[in-house]
Amino acid sequence: MHLAHYLRLLHRSQNALAEAFREIRRGHPHEPDMYGVCECLAVQCGEQARRLEPFVRRYSAGACEEPERLHSALFSGTRPGGLGLLRDLHDLYLLATECEIAWSIVAQGAQGARDEELLEVVRHCGGDTAVQLLWLRTRMRHVAPQALVVAS
Amino acid sequence: MPDPIADPWGRRTPYGPPGGVERLAAALPGRLRDALPAELGLGSPWPVRVDTLLDDGLTEADADGWVQGVSFLHSGGDALDFAVRDGRLVGLRGRAADRINHGRLDPRETYGRPPGAGRGERARLTRPLVREGGELVETDWDTAMGRVVARSKELLDAPGGWGRFGFYTSGRLFLEEHYTLAVLARAGIGTPHLDGNTRVCAATAAAALKASFGADGQPGSFTDIDHCDTIALWGHNVAGTHTVLWERMLDRRHGPRPPVMIAVDPDDTPPAREADVHLAVRPGTNVALMNALLHELIANNRYDAAYVGNHTLGFAELCRVVEAYPAKRAADICAVPAGLIEQAAEILGSCERLVSSVLRGFYQSNQGTAAACQVNNLHLLRGMLGRPGAGVFQMAGQPSAHNARETGTGGDLPGMRNWENPEHVRDLGALWNVDPVWGPPTHALQIFRYAEQGSINLLWIAAADPAASLPHLDRVRRTLAGEDLFVVVQDLFLTETARLADVVLPAATWGEKLGTLTSADRTVHICEKAVEPPGDARPDLDIFLDYAHRMDFCDRDGAPLIRWHDPESAFEAWKACSKGRPCDYTGITYDRLRGGSGIQWPCTPSTPHGTERLYAGGLFATDPSECQTYGYDLATGAEWGTERYRAKDPRGRAFLHAADYRPSAEVTGEGYPLLFVTGRAVCLFPAPAPAPEPGDAAREPWVEVNSQDAAALGIGDGDLVRVESRHSALEAPARVRGTRPGVVFMPFDPGMARAADELTVTGWDPVSKQPIFNVAAVRVTKVSGVNAGAGGMAEDLGSLEGSERLEEV
Structure with a gap:
């Protein structure tokens, strides 16, 4: 049974996303409105990861060895400037997408495992991740024209 | 005209609400009202009181002419006439026939007058x-x-x-x-x-109106003050911002069948003192309070189920969220007695005609748009829109x-x-x-x-x-x-x-x-x-x-x-x-x-x-072809986009937006018990001002500390203190003033700007992008005492009470 591996993947991705939200906030301290929202989303991601922990433990008991190359790093530090911010948000979007699809896969797994409790967590947290994606998309759409066409 | 300092709201002209027939007439469209007999009261029963402000020694007869105008002082829109003499402006007089002010003037017009003549004239720019x-x-x-x-x-x-x-x-x-x-x-x-x-x-006001009703634009009318039986002021010190509107409210309060008044404000403002129920919430906790009030309305079945069913969307989600906010929980979060919250909910749940006004106590605070939307929700739950006496104002302070x-x-x-x-x-x-x-x-x-x-x-x-x-x-x-x-x-x-x-x-x-x-x-x-x-x-x-x-x-x-x-x-x-x-x-x-x-x-x-x-009849501007926005997530400002919006199929129904309370990122506690606020008056009366002369700027920076806090910290007037936040620290002399307890205020100072900047973060409303203000949780310690003499400087410059200044940050 590999559900534990996927739960671990999701758990790690959620924590990576939380850290990435904090890093982007620190890396762009002068960007308006990043402080509050990024901090709030970082907390949210951390909470989501914590809510997964009992299930990681639950399914780890019967898990086989973790396959190779399960994890990949999608975000490795912020870049300066307007274009840098756009690229950072873009990276975060990919990272959040990984979380989103992982929630969806875990939901299928939870259905297979007949785990109502896990399904409830996925329903709640998956919705939050969808809003995070929308926010990243909104933020990128707003800065893209200036960063791509105007700034030198 | 009364003395603006001694008697800021002038002589009272008490009046009562129009009768039921007049109220029915007031609900008709204007052209139908024209057909009614004149005695049915086509206008408002608020008595006329014509205020005149003329330059010293002049009478109305001295003016060569009167020219129609409107006040630029705030968003009230008081109609007035300019008195002109020899090509110069020599005074103002309220317009008796105008629906907004019935002749009244804000006494501060004395200071807000067009600065072409008299005050400020020398400083005017006359050439590019x-x-x-x-x-x-x-x-x-x-x-x-x-x-x-x-x-x-x-x-x-x-x-x-x-x-x-x-x-x-x-x-x-x-x-x-x-x-x-x-x-x-x-x-x-x-x-x-x-x-x-x-x-x-005003960005949060606009964002809240768009989010709930589909488009900007105030649903209500100032004449709703005439008809209402309850006035709720949400973080709005009307007496300080919209003086003539406040006089209208006071006149109702002094007349027969006066409206009940509820004020939500952390500060002890004139409306808070006038109100029957004052909820002095802890700053930044408005959403928790609003959720508790909505919780009480829903739990006690004090909402208009037919209106909610026919004219709104999102009721189930709102119920789910506010269920977690019984009065007791909100009382803990907001630091107000649960009994007072229940009392307010009882009034809001039983009134028949409710007027609400919202301003900076909600907007310039944590979760501004979310809190303002909950006031809209209250009106939607009770069907308090689009009829005489039932209206909501998401106010603006600018003309x-x-x-x-x-x-x-x-x-x-x-x-x-x-x-x-x-x-x-x-x-x-x-x-x-x-x-x-x-x-x-x-x-x-x-x-x-x-x-x-x-x-x-x-x-x-x-x-x-x-x-x-x-x-x-x-x-x-x-x-x-x-x-x-x-x-x-x-x-x-x-x-x-x-x-x-x-x-x-x-x-x-x-x-x-x-x-x-x-x-x-x-x-x-x-x-x-x-x-x-x-x-x-x-x-x-x-x-x-x-x-x-x-x-x-x-x-x-x-x-x-x-x-x-x-x-x-x-x-x-x-x-x-x-x-x-x-x-x-x-x-x-x-x-x-x-x-x-x-x-x-x-x-x-x-x-x-x-x-x-x-929105008479409960038809809102939410149709996808009409609406001004496709909506946003109240916590992050993420835009929902057209598909998601259309999927909701709003068909002219208003949105009940639910929001959980989230504490501000900068909260006091954990070794940082005080709130540091910096800035200067920005918002409400943007009377243009010349820059200070170089000599004016050469003054010492200072921080203002509340007298109780200062006593507890052993700080005296003029002592050098160290202000530390989680981000940085600065040192400056202290002035012990009437600033709100728990708040340390630093007026803008060019020399200390960068240090003050580094100490704080700017709070933002994620939806409206309105900055809340520069704020940080800090601790203050005394570095060294100072001999006497600093007090003299304080007297020279400390003409405004700190608390007043804080309101305008």
Whole structure:
């Protein structure tokens, strides 16, 4: 049974996303409105990861060895400037997408495992991740024209 | 006129609510009301009281003439006449026939008067200035405009040139000026970088109205004060901001069958003292309180189930969220007794006609838009909209903030259109005969960020003083002073911003130019020109028209983009833009605004009396083809987009937006027990001010500490103290003052700006992008005591109580 591996993947991705939200906030301290929202989303991601922990433990008991190359790093530090911010948000979007699809896969797994409790967590947290994606998309759409066409 | 200091709200003229028949009559459209017998009370029963403010020694008979105008003091829209004598303005008199003020004047008009004559006259800019060898020197209009146009053309010719322009305005312009600027910026230059300091004051009001009802625009009417049985003030010190409206409320309170009053405000304001129930919530906890009130209404079945079922969406989700907020929990979060919350809920649940007014206590606080939406929810749950006595005001503090929002200089598209709706964008393209290519609007602080980063190279600031008012003043000033940024300032005085400009254009003020202004209850007033502007100063409209002409802005066919030439033709052009939109002005003309009273939009040829209340019958502006926004997540500001919006199938129903309480990122506690606030009065009375003389600025910085806090910390007046936040620290002498307990206030000081900046973070409303203010949790310790003598300095400069100043941060 590999559900534990996927739960671990999701758990790690959620924590990576939380850290990435904090890093982007620190890396762009002068960007308006990043402080509050990024901090709030970082907390949210951390909470989501914590809510997964009992299930990681639950399914780890019967898990086989973790396959190779399960994890990949999608975000490795912020870049300066307007274009840098756009690229950072873009990276975060990919990272959040990984979380989103992982929630969806875990939901299928939870259905297979007949785990109502896990399904409830996925329903709640998956919705939050969808809003995070929308926010990243909104933020990128707003800065893209200036960063791509105007700034030198 | 009473003494404004001793008796700020004048003589009481108590009155009672109209009877049931009159109330029924008031609910009819204007043209049907005309057919009613006159004794049914076509107007409001509020007694007339004509206030007159004349220069010393003059009587009304001394005036050569009286010229119709409207107050520029705040968004109340008090109608008045200018007294003119020998070509000079010598006084003001309230207009008895006007629906807004029934003759009253705000006593502060004494200080807010057009500064053309008397006060401030010497400081007025009378000639254009340009920077030569680092100094601003006087010049003529041709030279000044020539420089602006040369730089503009140079920038516009480069790739992405449109993005190198930014425009920043204030609510001090007339409607015609706002609209002209919106067209020249959006269609002439083609830039979305256009916003105003309305962002700092009123953005949350607009965001909340759009989120709940589909479009901006105040649902209520000031006449609702006449009919209501309950008034709820949500973080709004009406007595301090909308004085004449407050007098109307007081007159009802002193008359027969007075309305019950509820005030939510952390501070001990006059409305808080007047109210029957005062909820002094802990700052930043409004959402928790609102959720508890809604919880009580729903749990006790005190809502209008039929209205909710027929006219709203989102009730199930709202119930789910507010279920977690029994009064006891909110009492713990907000630090108010649970019994008081239940008492307020009882009043709100049993009243029949409720008027609400919301202002900065909600907007300039944690979760501003979410909290303001809960007030809308309260009115929706109880069906308290669109009928006499039932209305909600998401207030603005600026005189023509509403015009900025309507005409498109405040971050939305002109005519309250939706930038995400391709049809709306095409409409504008057709109206102006240009190719529509507009992206998302850029909000004010983002504009300054682009300027700081160097991608905006020309910043045009009209009638605003961002170098004295925006958060992070130190960075704003460094940006404005930067080599790569060409700054154009158009104002009355050499403001702090103007001192940093490359070109300064002297502008006329109200009383010196013609135009219209729209108040918080959608009443449009005309403001005539009474006197000539000083020297070479020009109306803002003339400056914008001159620029458009010199820039040769053309439409698709090579004809001039801006085809109007004076205020009235600009107003006619705006009418065409407003046609069919919620803010339809097509039934209003300058002639109809002259004499008599102002007129409320929407006003079309078939509804020439205007519309007293929006959303009568519970039909809202939420249809996808009409709405101004497709909605946003209240916690992050993420835009939902068209598909998600259409899937909700709103069909004219309003949205009940639910929001969980989330504590502010900067909370006191854990070794940082005090709240540090920095800034200066920015928002409510943007009376332009000249920059302080160099001598004025050479003063010592200080921090103000509340006397109780100071006693607990062993700090005396003048002691050197260390203020530490989680981010940084600074040292300055303390002044022990009447600042709110638990709050440390630091007035802006050029020498300490960077240190104060580093100490704080700017709180933001994620939806409206309104900065809350610079704030940080801090601890204060005494570094060293000081001998006597510092107190003398404090007396010289400490004319305002700290608490008053704090309100305006």
